[in-house]
Amino acid sequence: MLQLKKLLIVDDNHVNRQVLCKILSDTYEVLEAENGREAMAILHRSYESISAVLLDIVMPVMNGYEVLEEIRGDAFLSKIPIIVTTGSDDYSAEIKALSLGAHDFLLKPYKPAVILHRLANTIKLRETAALVNAIEKDELTGVYSKEFFYKKAEKILLENENLQYDIVCMDIERFKLVNDLFGMQEGDELLRHIANLIKHYVGNHGICGRVGADKFACLLPHREHYEDNLFNDAIEAINEFPIGISINVCYGIYCIDDVTIPISVMCDRALIACSSIKGKYDIHHAYYSDKLRQSLLSEQVILDSIKTALLENQFEIYYQPKYDLSNETIAGAEALVRWNHPVKGFISPTDFIPLFERNGFITDLDIYVWETVCRQLHHWLDNGQPMIPISVNVSRVDIYNPELTRILTGLIKKYNLKAEYLHIEITETAYTENPDQIISTVLELRKLGFIIEMDDFGTGYSSLNMLSELPIHVLKLDMRFIQSENAKRNRKNILSFIISLAKWLDLQVVAEGVETEKQAQMLKSMDCNYAQGYYFAKPMPHEEFENHIKQHNSEIIDEKDPSKDSNKDKVMIQKSKSDRIMVIVDDSTINRTILSKIFHELYTIVEAENGQDAYLYLEENFSIIDIVLLDLVMPVMDGFQMLGKMKNCEQLRNMPVIITTQTGEYSEARALAMGAADFIPKPYNREVALHRVSNVMAQSKLRAIERERELAHKVEEMRYKAEHDSLTGLYNRAAMETSINNFFANHEKAEGALLMLDIDCFKSVNDTLGHDKGDDLLVDISNILLSSFRKEDVVARLGGDEFAVFVPFRLPPADLQKRAKKLCEKLKIQLDGIKVSATIGIANAPLHGSDYQTLYKNADAALLAAKRLGKDQYKIYDMQMEMPSPSLYRNMDWLLDETSDAIVICDMKSYEILYLNSVAAKIAGKDKSLCVGQTCYKTLWKRERPCEHCISCGKLSQAYIEQEVEDDATKHHYIIRDKLMEWGNKYARIQYIQDDTARNQFKNELVQANERFSGMLSSLQAGLVKCQLNDQWTVLEANEQFYEIIGYSKEEFEARFDNSLAAVVEPSCLEENRIQLQQQLKIGEKVVMDSCFINRLGNPVHVTDQTVVVTEPDGKSYFYCTYIRKADVQIPQKGDAAI
Template sequence: MMPQKQILIVEDNDINRTMLCQILDDKYVVLEAANGEEALAILQEHAEEIALILLDIIMPVMDGYTFLTIAKADPSLSAIPVIVTTQSDSESDEVSALAHGASDYVPKPYNPQVILHRVASIIHLRETAAMINQFQYDQLTGLNSKEFFYQRVNESLLKHPDQEYDIVCSDIENFKLINDIFGVPTGDLLLCRVADMYTNLVGEDGICGRFNADQFVCLMERRSDYTDDLFVRNEEQLNVLSNTKSVVLKWGIYAIKDRSISVEQMCDRAFLAAHSIKGQYGKHFAVYDENLRNQLLREQAITDSMEAALAEEQFLVYLQPKYTAEGGCLAGAEALVRWNHPQWGFLSPAEFIPLFEKNGFITKLDQFVWERSCAILKRWIDQGYPQVPVSVNVSRADIYQADLCDILVGFIEKYQLSPSLLHLEITESAYTENQEQIIDTVNNLRQRGFIIEMDDFGTGYSSLNMLNEMPLDVLKLDMKFIRNETAKPADEGVLRFIMGLARWMDLKVVAEGVETKEQLERLNELGCDYVQGYYLAKPMPAIEFENLLKSGQLAVMSRDGGRNHKDETHSQILLVIDEQKEYRDQVRRTFEDKYQVLEAGEADSAISAIMSNQDRLTVVILSLTLGGESGFTLLKMLQKEKALWDISVIVTAPPDEQMEEQALQMGADDFAFKPHTLKSLRRRVTRASGAASFRRQQQILQEDAYRDYLTQLLNRRGLDTAAESLKKEDLPFAVFLFDLDNLKEINDTFGHAEGDRMLKEFSNVLRMHTRETDLLSRFGGDEFVVIMKRLGSQKTAIKKGEEICRALQKNYFKEQSPTACSGGVAICDCMGQSITEWINRADEALYNAKGKNKGGCCLWKGPQK
């Protein structure tokens, strides 16, 4: 049921007001005011809800004419229709009321039917006008909408057949970046200023429109003085008016010569001219010409050929090898598409991929590459080659397909593959468009076992907060970013920071576009995991890549990955984080004989210093009065992240017992009240550093105690400790218990060395068929426990268990003693019970599997009656 509309009655006579209320209150919500002043006060609170005003002219305090004058001068009130009511029925009074902005005039005494009819009629007219206005005009800038602009330009061209016109359009460079950094209100203000600029450019009688976001367009009479200076002046005025500093517009011009084409095509040509100079410094405008026309014709020819090319298998899948940065071992491949046209030969992907992304054909082409990649992976398995993952691109358009996950899973099932063998590369810029949908989609894919890579990292503008929210496994650095960053001195640039950030977030890093030995050495020194590029190998047909697999020099992309262990003899770093520069200077002078001292005066620079120097950072002196809760936030970060566990943290603050207790509870090593002597601070640092060294030794011993020496998986103690970190966000999780059915027979027949090899092989199978966030443990003897997070589907769990059991049989085969592995799984969908209870339930399911389905996997379905 629609809510009733509100009407404001402004009438000083109580009887007249009551009569009007009785006439209207069956159909409307009625508000009352005794004079114009009261009415304005009511409108301050309810202007947006009021549909109409009934106004008496003769009133005390403020009469109707004064009220109309004030209301019509206020943009927020001027659109509300007003019906004037008065005892006078003279024509001059009616004219005067209408001249002051009234919509209608009703004399007293009131006729209920006339009142109701006129009220309903004017409200309807207002709503209809609002709808038309919303269709015809952009609500933010007041310019013509796209469709109405087309209509008005077409009418003008027909009306003036001999007049020469130009279509002039513009785009703002990196407008989305302006919104992200300065906020939407600043972006909206900028758009309004651009609209004003267009109105001034063409005059009041000109035709201007706003199309999408920052795209503006106008119809102008032909002029011959288009110069860079003309457009630069407009940009300068725009920056002054909008309080921005470096907004850059790219302008496009289409001289209307062919009136047989549609206005839409004319605008497309103007925008094509503008887009042709995107990203080119110093170029402010471009005119549509024959070169751009030829480009359009070429694009049309490609578009006309694409469907046939796919059907005739003109598209080929090439593979570019990925290598470990340390050791240079083959670790995987990226699938790239090539087009071998029968007449044109090989087309550059840079020519057809952007066009396919624009016209939507990219979704079909991507699916072709996905399936071919799966077929290649299946062939390698069938031919006994080592299993290495292949990365495939997932375009923006693919993300918005409702059945994306089903399509990918369908290919995996068709070719009987582990999802972890197919890595999905999603470009960085896609993550900024519709974060909620992408997070949901990618989470779904990760739950199915796919590995997710953020492609082209470094070309966009990902915020740290966005990276923290996105479900990722791998950061893939863009080649231009690599080229620029590796050209800088080692202590400059942000590569070191990004590598530290990736370790902090438990992400692997792949660098593409490695073209020189120096780039490779720099990436290796910084701790990059994997590299690819022409220096290592060019993209090649699948058959050539198979020759690399045959060589056997492999390093599977695993949890441990290639890592360059830093030289621990480098100088140690002390970081002082304090809002007072004088204090930071004192600390630097006190400790510069022993440490390299870094300084930070606020949280952002502190985070950057921490992430960029993890390997050498030894001591942090942190002020808890850094600004708001920044000090405690930094303390929490330092204590939370395992990668930073051996950093000593000494916090400082004015005397405050409660603050001291909170800081020590959060893990600070010491608390120094301000003011204090630098000598006492030095003693505290020495004492805390000694404690950190002891903790490091203890940590190393503890890690050894938590790992199975043979498989390097968690042992039972390690599993118990790791399980304590499980959170509600990990629910539901699946607890698997696997048993190698014939390990004893293998030991008896082939010896314990062969039995150990079987155990190692099964641990490798588990790594290949699980995700990095899953918990893997050798539970004892021939039993293994796997905890897969966010895996709530019983069907998926059983399927995963069967997949692991089959994989062992395929990877490890002894003709005299056939290999078998059985599994049981229990689904945990709530916290509260110990992991031991869930392992016991998985054990019950394993018992059933051994009795009914040896070599398979069974699900625990609750207590058996």
């Protein structure tokens, strides 16, 4: 049961305290104090457990103001939220209480709904503030977190400009080995040990933080020289940690000579120094040297001039039009940046963009581009020119900027634009590098109305499955993909397929880099939506672009001007310096004026005189509105009606609304129940109104964070299911392909090994023991593979009984052979007389391939070669490897005829039988030669059209898809496994058909028998229990009658007693029962004894107990009990008269 939060009520009036207790006691644990002095004693004694205080102002012994002053001066007590209560309607009292630190104010007589609502909000805000405070520290080690260390270090440098400091970073070598050998818990303890040592050494001289999984950083006063002994002593102290291996640590030192460099870059430089001595066990520290710095100097020349370049507008924005391929009219444009350097002339974006991305300046440049584009769009809007959307780039660095959405929405508001006119381009590689972060950010931008484009599709390694998960609107095909398509005719179908897939996913497609008429016509024939490139128009400055638009003016559809919205005439907008917008809805001009004066410095005010006009404005501008102040009583759509409509609208239901009212408690409670966040009473008081709005805005932000977390959790679940095999939990084929391709893309010298495994005799397990046993075997094999490799290695199930492992580092041939041999040994499994093993084929990267397809093909060839040697074999790919001989293929037909399954190979499209074995011919009832060339559905299944169970070719892959089918004519039950295979120069469908009629019939009979047996158990009046014979008598199985006897549900019994039968046996019976069970274990006969339970009401329940004790094959002892209830007998309690 959850523990109730604790409140303290301070009031000298006993009746008032009783009223509050009655309102709050169902929700909170309530403490009482009749004066301020008594309250302070309780607070000093129990402040950690008290969630809030309800404090009366007027009291004879230490009044409420005195209590507030004392609490404000106490570091611990000041964290407890105080809500002041008073019977006075004097606003000066409320203002004084708030100035002394009160969090809220309640008037007597008390309104239950309002009190509960205010308390819940106040406590939630306090808990959230505590959570934010906890973010400063790294949860595991107790030193500063990375983010807070950066902020704290930056502050120290700014406040001590005359002092010199060093950044010292520490990197633990081979830390992963600790986790692998001794477990994560031991690794965590080592990190805590090291963190404590660092805190001890640093003391009050500096600060320290954890900046990586096994990396720490310190900011310390500058030293001219760091002695070796200092680091040697530290490493000796680290190695005092009780663990079986030596821990080596390297230190990197960056002497800060430029405080304007971000702290993160300083730490990176110190870590670069660490990396320079890794593996040199006689050297423990190194400086970020001039030699290391030299490589950055050439980049710094460019970086030094960026601020000047931004101030002098050296960056010019060029626009390249996008054309609608259906009519070749201009449908939009992409903004491209050019650097016109006063000395070097035009600098190519390829020279400065990657540099800016690495050094963080890309955000400044991107914001400059975004604002320039918004200014240009606003210029067109003001001059009545046709509006077309402009695409701008959002770099990978921008994605991690928590201010991204605020910056973009701020620009949209500043230039009075609709978000849909600013298209956001994010490159494909960014999506694949950190899909979780991207999806979260893009979802937020999409909600705000921005159009999202995936740029440069075809240059990264995103899978087609990922397209369905990403919340994008537009897919941009990279020009290199298009050029490659022209160069290789066989890729034309791939391009057409991607465009068709995008259409099916309701995505628009833009082909960029179109250079010839042939390319444009081909894209048009494929129903591509838009194109851009030199064939249509080159990138051009804005003056030339405007002239270009004018030439096509008659062809561009002039979209509705947002500034001419019909509803804007019905609301009044008062601009302010703030970007935040407050909508005030009240039919009284005086009330609107008062509220506008209170909030005009904090918000841009939008006034509406009735709910109807306000609701229309909210619908059209929901993405930019922060809060609504709503009167309840109005002639046209009152406040209740408007709240109801907002509650039913997806975009408006979470918008914070504060009601302004003087209609009484019932109306307030009703509005709060309909979703209002709080209320401001009339007549208005400035301080009270500001306080209420501030609280509600804080609560609204908190709820938005919670919604985003929930959405992120759902997205993570979807991503996991898309990437993992549902049976084993391993990666699936698509996820492995993406992972390997990403590995090659992100490493210049990519070295690794791909192991492909095929399970020997797996078919015999399925045929002999059933598919459930087969599934269990696959899960066991998965666990063996996971335990045999590191977390960095990629383990996947490709389908059926095929597995693969990718090891992303170089293994010498001898080590690789040793590992393969060891893995074969681990995968030797005896299963009910069947000897299961594995055959392995191995290919090395980059020797045997530097992309997934090549590596997979060669590992598969090695696997085939290993299979030729028999079972339980392995082979490493050799470019001279001899493939299976023709004689093996001549014997294959004979081998396939000897199998127990029917095997059929047919054309994907025509269903023409290309091959079948004798078992399949038997199902058809014809000679094999008469079946080849006929359709499979007519020959095998006697149908006139393709069977319903046939899987469409589009869903088949090189992994098996299994289904169960019953033949209506013969009533035979089959298990059919389909997949694609290469057959000559085309793909064909191969089907393995297993007659499963007998097993299916037995399964049905078993289900019926289980149902009958379950019915028999349910009809018994006795309680049946199986327990393990241990000290607790752990209940393993029990029927409903047992739980009825003891008076607990199954869930309650498990939660309260941890399934311990001994816990509910009356103590005087328990010892006697234990003795009888031990005797029965020796004798081996059934025991009949009396026992007594204590039920949930505390009453005894007497039963007759028939028990049998057995020792099962696992070597453990169990007992089976039948309990029959006797008539209830009352046992005299303490204090009762003797009978």
